[in-house]
Amino acid sequence: MLIAPELLAALAPLRLRSRYAPAGLGTGFHASPHRGSGLEFAEYRAYQPGDEPRRVDWKLYARSDRFFVRDAERDAQLHVWVIVDCSASMGQADAAAPQRTRLAQAAALAACVFELATRQNDRFGLIAIGNDRVAMHGDGEGRRHRDRLGLALDALQAGGAWPDAAALAPLPARIAPGALVLMIGDGFEPAMDGLAMRLAGTRRDVSFVTLLTAEERDFPFDGSPRFEDPEGAGVRRAVAERVRTGFLARFGAARAERQRELTRAGIGAVDAYTDASLIVPLRRLFGGVPGA
Amino acid sequence: MTVWLWPLGLAALATLALPIVIHLLRRPQDRVVPFAAWRHVTEQTSFRERLQLRAWLLLALRLLLLAVLALLLAQPLWRHASRSAPAPWLLIAPGLDVAQVRALAPGAEAHWLQPGFPPISEAPTGRVDLSLLRELDARLPLATSMTVVLPSQLVDHDAVRLRLRRRVTWKTVPAPLPVVPQQAAIVAVPASAPDGEQRTVRALVAAWQADGAAVELRLLETGAPLPDGLRLLCLFDAAPDAAAQAWLAGGGTVLQSHAADGHWPLQAQPVGQGRRYAVPAAFDVTAIPALADIGEPAALRRLLLAPLQPPARTLADAVAPSDGAAASIETGTPLQPLLLALAALLLLAERLCALWQSGRRDD
The missing domain is CATH 3.40.50.410 (von Willebrand factor, type A domain)
Known part of the structure; x- marks a missing residue:
């Protein structure tokens, strides 16, 4: 014990936190400098070659005829x-x-x-x-x-x-x-x-x-x-x-x-x-x- | 007032140095404290600092404990000093001048040293009997002091030191001695004794007189009473009559000849308190040529005229009661139980204090 x-x-009530954004991957508690797959929506951005097709928002494509990629806050x-x-x-x-x-x-x-x-x-x-x-x-x-x-x-x-x-x-x-x-x-x-x-x-x-x-x-x-x-x-x-x-x-x-x-x-x-x-x-x- | 029965025990007080030395040598400075911040502690070790005594209370308790044990060894007695000491006794030997003696011990209760211890207002009778002191010593309480005044010489005393329970103040005053008149020793010869033996005795007496002895020869007629001051009765071959036998048994000296149990040189045979010398043949030079020897009269004088009674005078100072074991028994309340209890208490306190100190040291 x-x-x-x-x-x-x-x-x-205590929280561990770093002054620097954590570089690690995975589903964590902390805000990441990277955007990507996560639970919280962050923004849409234009598709760029190399983006995974599954990350393209197909509903938006249907409405706007353009490829947009849905970015999320990436938890780290x-x-x-x-x-x-x-x-x-x-x-x-x-x-x-x-x-x-x-x-x-x-x-x-x-x-x-x-x-x-x-x-x-x-x-x-x-x-x-x-x-x-x-x-x-x-x-x-x-x-x-x-x-x-x-x-x-x-x-x-x-x-x-x-x-x-x-x-x-x-x-x-x-x-x-x-x-x-x-x-x-x-x-x-x-x-x-x-x-x-x-x-x-x-x-x-x-x-x-x-x-x-x-x-x-x-x-x-x-x-x-x-x-x-x-x-x-x-x-x-x-x-x-x-x-x-x-x-x-x-x-x-x-x-x-x-x-x-x-x-x-x-x-x-x-x-x-x-x-x-x-x-x-x-x-x-x-x-x-x-x-x- | 405290009396020490064994004052040598106080030498144990020397052990008081022990705890002091221990406290100086075994100091708590030797305990080690692991201390990572040791660099910030200033080194400080002067010799005086090290010699500083620590744990004053503990040291004091230990010193007290040792002191009490030392006192316990010395066996103290508490004597109640002033519990109205009884009046002292002044004992005066009969025959001494009362006025002169009273000046020696004024204020004391004066008594004659006589059976019944009559006060000095009565007239004294009888002689000094020191054994009366034993009786009085047994009768009086120990606190009563006794002063005995005696003439400087005692007559007819057995010269044995008295042993009494208390210390006795022993005083002597010069006093006139009873005069014993100097009397010539009488050598008696029966008138009927053989001629040769009479001559021998006469010659011996003459030799003794020439040597300075107070001797006197006396012829005894048959049936005449024995004279006063008779020292030697030369009966020779005659048997002692009743008077002579009584005198012999009472301490006389008799010389006999032609005796079956005779012996030369002369040997004393005790008869009652007296003695009898006997020779086997006639007591003359023809039978015993050694009688004519030049040293023989002196030797015979030592044998025949020796006094039977020991000297009966004693110096009174020489028989003063000894302060022996009987006299040195101190009375009082023994302080041992008190000191034992005190020592036990001190031991307890010392242990508690030591425990407390060690506990504080561990902090």
Whole structure:
């Protein structure tokens, strides 16, 4: 059960939408740049050689003795990709709720997106990056695909670090232009930010949900614990009460700076917290009027 | 007022250093927090920061617990100090100057150390009997203090230290001793004794006198009573009559010769409280040539004239009751149950506090 019932109920008014018209074919929910076969009538246009004869409006031909082709709004499917950071730092949780790791929240968030995509007949896929490799769970549609990806989300394990650039290189090619890409990470992976900017620069609608723990937000420690990087990059020892103000100021500044950079690259950057409901970031990302 | 029955137990207070050291060494700083934002935390580890004591409450509880356990080891007693101490007793040996003694312990209830413990307004009779102190010690409540005033030397005392339940203030005053007149020891020889043996005794007595002993030879006529101060009765081959036997059994010394059970050198045979020496033949130089030896008179003097009674005088200070086990029994309310309850409470509080601390650490 990845999605809490109240969260599932709150998903109803949300719509996945891309800033770019989806390029995919099929009967979807979204307006396509192409006209053609569809359910909604768009316009008549003069016949051109090459048009399928069955698309000629024969009743109109009988009235006007001219060939007209009936064009419809072509409905399109949106491609939704969720890229989840599975590096060791995603395994971090608050001491108050050791079960609610960042990764668990990320999985729940991804499940929400898949649920929305299923409701919209969109195609969706999952890419889990961590443990020094890239795991792709290819795109598909429908409930079965949603459930398959749900199982994959359930099996995600946080560990290791991000793979090198060579492993990431094929990714942009797998994600079709115009796709909606939702990246869920903790913001401590520069490679992930780089990937997001690269995708956003090549006509993919990229959003970035930065999952923070409540401890990173509030720094509620006392005593002088050793702050250790989950990925083993380093350790700091400090008296918590003394460094709290400095930490909050520095970390806040770093987050603001990163947010600015992402926004400048055209990425919708949203924060989520391990101790808060996920409906807030979901509404901010997908809460607008579903649209055009 | 608190009394420690085993003050050495207070040495356990040294263990108080233990929790302090533990709190200094095992600090919660060693807990590791996985924290991806570690780069934004400033490193701050000065030695003073590390030496800072944490968990003050827990430390205080542990120190208190150890202190209470140490006090428990020392076995404290609560002595009610001023519960109207009964009037002290002043016991005066009969024969001492009352006015002089009263100055030693003014205000005390003065009694004679005599059967019945009569007040000093009555005239004293009899001698000092220290065993009366045992009786009084058993009779008086323990809180009553006793002061005993004695002459510095006691006569006819068995010289055994008294053991009493309480500490007794033991005072001695110089007092005139009863004078025992110095009297010459009398060696008696029956007038009917053989000549040779009489001569031997006479020679011995002469030798002893020449050596400085107060000895006097006296011839006894048959049927005459035994003289006062008789030390040695030389009966030789005569059998002791009834008076001589009574004297012998009462602590006299008799020398006999031609005895079947005789023996040379002389060996004492106890008879009642007295002793009898016997030789197998005549007591003269012809029968016993060793009598003529130059050291023989001195040896015989040690045997024959040795006093039977042990010295009967004692220094009063030497028989002061010992502050032994009996005297050191402290009375009071033992504080152990109270301390045990306190220790149990502290242990509970310490455990709760430790639980609370560890719970807070996990947050």
